[in-house]
Amino acid sequence: MIVLSIIGFVHFYFEAGRRWLAYAAIAFRLLALLLNFATGVNLNFQDVTGLGRATLWGGVVVAVPVGIPNAWQIFAQIGNLLLVVFVVDASITLWRRGDSVARRRALLVGGSIVLCVVVVASFGALIVAGAVHAPTILTPGFLVVVLAMGYELSWDVIAAAQLTAKLRTSEISLRASEEQFRAVVESVxxxxxxxxxxxxxxxxxxxxxxxxxxxxxxxxxxxxxxxxxxxxxxxxxxxxxxxxxxxxxxxxxxxxxxxxxxxxxxxxxxxxxxxxxxxxxxxxxxxxxxxVTERRQNERTAARQRDEISHLSRVAMLGELSGSIAHEINQPLMGILSNAQAAQRFLARDDVNLDEVREILVDIVEDDKRAGEVIRRLRALLKKGEVQNRPLDINSVVDDVMRLARNDLMNRDVAVSTELTPDLPPVVGDQIQLQQVLLNLVMNACEAMEAVSGTPQVHIRTRRADGGGVEMSVSDRGGGIPPGDLERIFEPFVTTKEHGIGLGLSICHTIIIAHGGRLWAENIGGGAMFRCTLPLSDHAE
Amino acid sequence: MTSGTPIVFVVDDDASVLRGLKRLLRSAGFTAETFASAPEFLERYDRDVAGCVILDLTMPGFDGLQMQKALADRGSVLPIIFLTGHGDIATSVQAMKGGAVDFLTKPVNDEELLTAVRMAIQRCEALYQAREEIAIIRRRVATLTPREREVLTHLLSGKLNKQIAADLGTVEHTIKVHRARVMQKMQAHTLAALVRLAERAGIDAAPPTEG
The missing domain is CATH 3.30.450.20 (PAS domain)
Known part of the structure; x- marks a missing residue:
């Protein structure tokens, strides 16, 4: 019974131990029990030959049997050995799990059991062999085991109590944090x-x-x-x-x-x-x-207002350019009218030269297309439409602007030079708004040079930007911008012009920022340079 | 000097306008020559031919007003018809002051343009004719001897032969002879005709006799 309970205790308490060792130890113990009844007087003695006396501590004298040892006892000893091996193995397993409680438990319980079994078994063997005259008392040995187990179990009881308390606290705090979570979720x-x-x-x-x-x-x-x-x-x-x-x-x-x-x-x-x-x-x-319904609405309103302002500024700018635009339209109209009237006169003659009339018609068609193109550009700029961002060639923006402003620049005696890098990757943007920015920068450049002696010159350049993207710049010889104003000029209502209201550059800035680009001013030798970069379209490279 | 058909010179930087105008002028029976820029015109045009210039006001580099001045500096009397896309008052005043005969706004109707051209050519021919006449008179004046010239200036101031003789310190008869020679060389039959010729040639009368 003791062996069974030891094995059971170790197995469940340690949660370790090899099953086959346990069964083997139990099997040998049962065999020993059977042999105890089947052979000799008992498993210890084949035959009891007499009674000896043994004096215990404290002078108590007890009778002890003396006889021939039973050879079958070897099975009991094997059983004990197996028990020791099982406990040692289980203890080692427990020890290896590592934490201090487990190690203490392995050492204390495992050690005491092993010690007890070894002492009791060898003591019994010595008695049986007649080497020691003492009664086979198991109790003191197992007392140690029971004490060790008791000590450990009481620790567990205390630990369990503590755990329960802890559980209760954590349940309370869990409930509290659940409450907090709920409160947060409800109130955000x-x-x-x-x-x-x-x-x-x-x-x-x-x-x-x-x-x-x-x-x-x-x-x-x-x-x-x-x-x-x-x-x-x-x-x-x-x-x-x-x-x-x-x-x-x-x-x-x-x-x-x-x-x-x-x-x-x-x-x-x-x-x-x-x-x-x-x-x-x-x-x-x-x-x-x-x-975000409201935010979207506000964003849309803001975007609409921005478009409105940039539209108004375009209209104002085109107003200033009206002379130039009239010229661009009048040229082809002039060509058409004189060609058509020449044709009428030719046709009124007796000897009509049809080849001549054919040539005239070709010219008329060409001029008509030319005028149509100017009007298309003009309408696009005047149109109050949605901003359409699509991949475009920045050089086409420069071309369009030059077409509209050419005559105006000529009248102002401004020499315009362009340096357009061919085959630039497309940028994403609204053709009209970018034209507006360039037109604004070019006209600013012209106005900056009005008060300055020397030949007015505007240089427009397109190229790949240093940090990726494409750069478009406009430089003049208007004496430059006071260094303190280089940043400020992009703020609304800041102007260096006599009649300016200071919205042009701020609108340009807004447009370029909305395009994901950058617009800034620098002073170069004798003038200012406005540079703007635009990011490439996703389709480019 | 001047001879042959008058030529209409068209100066415009727009090739299509040039072609159209040339055709229109040709259809109306004019001879036209076209130039794409002012410098090209100044270099190539035939100074002796009568005619007129149709000039675009706004051209890159060398504009219409600059060309008008350049022509005036060269002593040209070619009438100029300005064409402009958008006439503003300041430029048109400047152009007219510079001697422009017309200032037309593009696109210009054929009749308007052709009338302007006709009138300009007439004016040019008149100017050339007047210039020619003056040249003839001047050539006649050049044949006068210094003494005869002197007598001429005194005649122009309306003096009698006697007064002239007194002023020049000679006798009346000599003056009579000189006067007949002057009238003959200047091809004037009356004193009034002589005065008209002298005026056109820009010869001033002698100052009135003192005392």
Whole structure:
């Protein structure tokens, strides 16, 4: 019984020990028990030949049997050996687990058992062999074991009590943090959804209920697809998967336009942040949404106002250029009229030269196209349309502007030189707005040179920008800009001109920034240079 | 000196306008020559031919007003018809002051342009004719002896032979002889005709006799 309980205790308490060793030890012990009854007087003695006396500590005299040792006792000794091996093995396993409690336990309990078994077994063997005259008393030896076990078990009881207390505290704090979480979720201005790994909503807040128009119980447990517009869904699935696979939060600012599906079927523009949450047994995604309807409206209003202002400034600029534009249109009209009237006169004659008339018609068609082209450019600039960003060649912007401003520059006696790098990669932008910027810079350059002696010269250059992209620059010989004003001139209502209202450059700046580019001024020898860079289109290289 | 058909010189930097104008002028029976720039015209035009210039006001480098001045500096009397895309008052005043005969706004109607051209050519021919006449008179004056010239200036101031003789310290008869020679050389039949010729040649009368 003792062996069984030791084995049982060690096995369950240590959670270690080889099963076959345990069974082997038990088997030998049972065999020994059988042999105890089957052979000799008992397993110790084949035959008891007499009684000896043994004096114990304290002078107590007890009778001890004396006889021939039983040879079958070897099975009991093997059983004991197996028991020792089992306990040692289990203790070593426990020791290896490493923490201090386990090591102490292995040393104390395992050690005491081994010590006890070894002492008791060898003591018994010595008695049986007649070397020692003493009764075979097991109790003191096992007392050590029981004490060691008791000590360890009491530790466990204390630890269990502490654990219970701790559990209770952590349950309280868990409940508290749950409360806090709930309070936070309920009170944040964002709409919040907690979505589990199956895509089901597990938690919502009042803001989410308001945003989507559902009651809490209408959302919880329902698939999150309920809240996403149909046209988003195909994209959503891949998005969801890729997000799960690669849990990087979506980058703000480049976020796509997202829409939430309201219960009434309307779509609400939202901004979304996803935060994955991993618990032991499940993964969740915390979805935080902000209704950006108002912000989008404000953005649209701001963009509209910006377009409006830049349109007005274009109209004003074209007003200044009206003479030049009239000339550009009148030239072909003049050609058309004189050619047509010449043809009428030729046709009125008796000897009509049809070849001549044919040539005239070719010229008329050409001139008509030319005038049409000027008007097209003019209309484009005057048009109050949506900004259309598309890949374009910056050199075409320069060409268009030169066509419109050429005559004006001529009248001002300004010599314009261009240095256009051929085959530049396309930039993304609105042709009209970029023309406006260039036109503005060129006209500023002309005005800057009005008060300066020397030949007015404007140089327009396009080339690849140093830091990638394409650069367009306009330089003049107007004496430059005071160094303190180099930055300020792009602010609204700052002007160095006598009659300027100081909006041109600020509009140019706004336009270039909206294009993702940069516009700045530098002083070069004897004049100013305005440089603007524009990013390349995605399609370029 | 001047002879043959008058020529209309067209100066414009726009090739298409040049072709159209040349055709129009030809259809109306004029001979036209075209030039793409002012310097090209100044270098190539035939100074002795009568005609007129149709000149574009705005051209790169050397514009119409500059060319007008360059022509005046060379003593040219070729009438100039300015063409402009957008006439502003200041430029047109300047052009007219510089002797432009017309200032037309593009696109210009054929009749308007052809009328202007006709009038300009007439004016040019008149100017050339007057210039010719003056040259003839001057050639006649050149044949006078110094004494005869002297007598001429005194005749122009309306003096009698006697007074002239007194002024020049000679006798009346000698003056009579000189006077007859002057009238003959100048091809004037009356004193009034002589005065007209002398005026056109720019010969001043002698100052009135003192005392």
């Amino acid at each position: 201005p964002n709409a919040i959804l907690l979505v589990d790994g199956q895509g089901k909503v597990t938690l919502t807040n009042p803001q989410a209920q308001a945003l989507f128009g559902y009651a809490r119980e209408e959302m919880v447990g329902r698939p999150v697809e309920l809240l996403i517009p149909q046209w988003h869904l195909s994209a959503h699935e891949t998005y969801h998967q890729s997000y799960a696979a690669d849990a990087r939060p979506p980058v703000m600012g480049v976020a796509r336009e997202l829409y939430a599906l309201h219960k009434d079927g309307s779509e609400v523009p939202v901004e979304m942040v996803l935060k994955p949450m991993q618990t032991v047994d499940a993964s969740f995604v915390l979805v935080s949404l902000v209704d």
